[in-house]
Structures are given as structure tokens and as C-alpha cells.
Amino acid sequence: MEKGLAWFCKPGRIFMLELCSIRSVTHDDLPMLFSWRNHPDVRRFMFTQHEISPHEHLNWYAKSCQDPSRRLLIVQEQQIPFGFVQFDHLSTGAVCDWGFYTAPQAPKGSGKKLGYVALNHAFSSLQLHKVCGQAIVSNKASQGLHQSLGFQQEGLLRDQHHVDGIYQSVICYGLLAHEWHAQSTDKENTHAPH
Template sequence: MTDNSVRLRPLREAELERIRIWRNHPEVRRFMYTQHEISADEHRNWFQRANDDAARHLLIAERRYADTASVPFGFVNLHVVDSDASRAIWGFYLAPDASRGSGSALGEVALTYAFTTLRLHKLCGEVLKNNAPSLRFHQRLGFQQEGVLRDHYFDGKYFQSVICFGLLQHEWQSQSGECI
């Protein structure tokens, strides 16, 4: 059941600094493959490459309030890695000051976008094994654990395993009640 006050929209170039600040926050950065602080130039170059790639969907999650304009609270990156199989991988993060429940709202609108707008068959996610909140988040959204990439990522100090998740369109549809 999607919250009607929450929506996804394309990321605008003018918002790059805002999401760079979110992305560089220590509580976000520590669970990413790229854990160094991202410079403005590096971020702008990433945006240009991703924005020029039709397989990438860079999206802002925002909540509409009756008395104010919409307030952005999260970022979603959907990358269609196999168009023939209608399969994508996702990444996401919340603003450090996002209110409680924002993760669930972001997850719901992102999955709706993935399976209805993009008409994906499968959405995949990768989570560092030490990221317990994201592991629980994927499970709550109905993702199934599909594998473990042992010692797959080196954070500069330690090797970490990566947990691979997948959610099929029909699984999402049966749990969400959405009709396509």
C-alpha cells in the first residue's frame, strides 16, 4: 500500500550538492562500496555519466505536505543491467534527517516504479554483510536472499561479504496487491 503523499521524480542537476551531502554522511558512506568522501567534481562526473545512460534512473523520493512544498528525503538509483531479462539492480539512501518510516515509504514507491513504470521482471540488491538495517529492510520488502559473495569487498581494512537479494515482479505483486 503506497503512501499517496510520497512520490519519485527524476533527480535534477541543481540537487547534486544536496544528495552529495546525504551520500557523504558517515552513516550512509560506511555501508557503500565507495567509502571515501566524494568530491563535488567526482559527483558531477558520476551524474553526467549516469544521466547520459538510458539504462539508469536517478530518482528523488519526496513527500508532499498540505501546507508546504514537497520535501526530498531520499535517493534511488535503478540500473537496468539486462533489458532482455528485464532485470535491474538498485541502490538507495535516505537523507540523514529523514523522519522515521521514510525508508519504508522510499522502498514502496521505488518498487512500484521498478515493477510498474519500468516493467521489470526482477530487481536485485547487494548489501554489505555488516549492514544489518539494510539486510532487514530488504527482507521486509519481500526480497529473497539469493547468495553470498564471500570476502567480496575490501573496505581498506577488512574484507566483507556481500549478500545478494532478488525480488521478482510476481512476488512483489502478490505481497503489495498491485495490479499491472
């Protein structure tokens, strides 16, 4: 299990992250992930929005476990899980895609904690070169989170997502390792950890 960085901040807001950690998903997490993933506030922003069946969920986990290029992770605070992160197309120096959600009952600010811990893991432990994310245009929280974490908008896929008879565009984001490390160093130089 990896501990999160001690803190992160932006003007006026400082979060202590020393109690956060990230670890692999285990079989015991499956019922919790099943309820999070199927919650309407989560699945309405996923690319597949139907209610996942228990069978589909177990298949997804079994398939993921056999895929060395995929990592399923739980982010937790004081040992209590509050978010899920997935990295795909993994290898050292790789350009990876990420996906994530926080527990439906998690307070605002949890997304930022999740992002910070997961990206620190991605660019330090996993030694990734780049993390790419995608957000449906109606998903303002995900857009705000990507921007807040330092992602650059790299593209717009017009009418890419079709659900309930409506087409929505998808925003593509990217964050490079050196950009992430520069942000972290910047913060360390201006705000000493408590």
C-alpha cells in the first residue's frame, strides 16, 4: 500500500493527504464497487450507463485481473475507501488512460484527493509518461477536476457519446509526467508541509 503525499493546496484551500493511501482492488471490494458503479450519480457519467449485472461485474473483475496492462485501485483515507481509479494500457514510460469515480456519499473535495493520490502513484510508482482522461461535456465536475489537477485540454470529440437519443461531445485531457512533477515541486517550494 502506498501512502499519499502529505498535502496539497491551492490558494485558500489546503488539504492534508497524509491519511490517504492507494492499493489494489481485491475480491472483497467487489460488493462495494458494484454499489458505487451502479449508483445513478456515477453511472450517468460513464460511457456505458446501463445498470451493471452481478455477472457482468464479476466478469469485468476476472478479465481485469488477467490483464497486465490494467490496474484497478482503491483510494482510501484512514483505511476507509472513498474512490476507485483504473489505469489502462500500462507499461513503464507508457501513455495511459485513466477512469475514476468517488463513492456516491463522498463529500466534495474527495475527487481532488483521489486525483492527487492516483496521479502521484501514476507518475512515481508506475513511472508513466502521460495520463489521458475523457469527460462527457455535461460532466462539469470531471472537467473541473481535470483542470484543477493540471490536465491540458487536447481535443474535443464532437457528438461522440450517444445515450437516450442524445449525442454529446467528449473532451480529451492529457497530463505529462514533467508537468505533474513541476506542479508538485512548485507547491513544495511555496508551501512547506505542516
